[in-house]
Amino acid sequence: MKRITFYLDFISPYAWLAFERLPEVLEGLSYSVAYKPVLLGALLAQHANPGPAGIAPKRDWTYRHVTWLGHAHGIALQMPARHPFNPLPLLRQALACSDDGHINRYVAGTVLRHVWQGGQDALDPARMADLAAALAEQLRPGQDIASEGPKALLRANTEAAQAAGVFGVPAFEVDGKLFWGLDGLPMLRAYLDGDAWFDGPGWDGVSAVPSGLAAKG
Template identity: 55%
Template sequence: MHALRFYFDFVSPYAYLAFETLPQALQGCSVQVSYQPVLFAGLLQHHGQLGPAEIEPKRLWTYRHVAWQARQLGVPLQLPAAHPFNPLPLLRLALACAPAGGLPNRYVCETIWRHVWRSGRAADDAETLAALTAGLAPQRDPNGADVKQALRAATEAAAQRGVFGVPTVEAGERLFWGLDALDMLRAAVQGDPWFTGPDWDEASTVPLGTVPLGASRRRRSEP
């Protein structure tokens, strides 16, 4: 049995599609999946990245791309009334539905995912959020200090682990990022010999060539 951890933020449509297609991608594999909410914005800040929605052409491409992918995958998708939105209340709600120290189950995550990506409503609308919360009946207060701290700690731990985006699936010591990495994840879980050869580790031996423009700009701006 392989223990997998699925890192996600409800703000990401790619994470939604990965969540919906993960059971099919891993069909027949002996796995146990845990679902770890993290704040995508916190990962971006840690690694010094811009989010897709912060680059206007990329934001528009993202919506077109996920609409196409949803169609190809047969996954219902309706963009929320506005995007991006503040996902903190939804992330905290998911964690509050689990006991202290635990993680939300798939039903809780599925309910919130579909609230965001199938209803076409504003994902952070106070009235619909209240109805969603009432329906899920969380075990803890989503606005409680313990829940907020749990989300902060999970995001920090994920960033330290090397998670830089969502969706990311952790399988042992390896991280698989993105919807398009699910086939690669399946191969790893099934024991594909490629993962025990030199190719996986070879990436870490490639020296950095030209310093990325953004990094050089950040250095020049430092005191």
């Protein structure tokens, strides 16, 4: 059985789409998934990447694209009332349900649906209270959104993701290999199926391709 680490931030619509698509894409395989919340903003900042929402035309395209993808795949997806937003409260709420930085599929799905279904404000206080109630049975003793435990787990998760080379979400790690994005799922499936391509130069050889851009002084 292969163990897949699924790095996600609830702010990402592609994480929601990948969450829903993953079981279908990997149907018939023996695997387990460890859902690992991380702070996408920190991953982007590490590489001075403003993210799609930081470039106005790309922001519009991204929102249009993910809404279409939801339609194309039959996945309910409505843009929340505000986006982007500060995902920290949601990440900490999820990690209040964790002992080791990983959350189960129920917790991940509950928070993702809270954001990506219904078109409401993800951080509305009344809705946040409803989310906490929905996750009450999953909470670890003495933990809540304001506890130090979830904050520490989020820092550790994000630092571990950065060290592993994760630069965005969703990202999937298996056997030390990283697959990025919703459109990386077929490639992940091919690897898990034992595609011989992964034994050739196609994976590691790209690192040896020289850059044609001059180094910044």
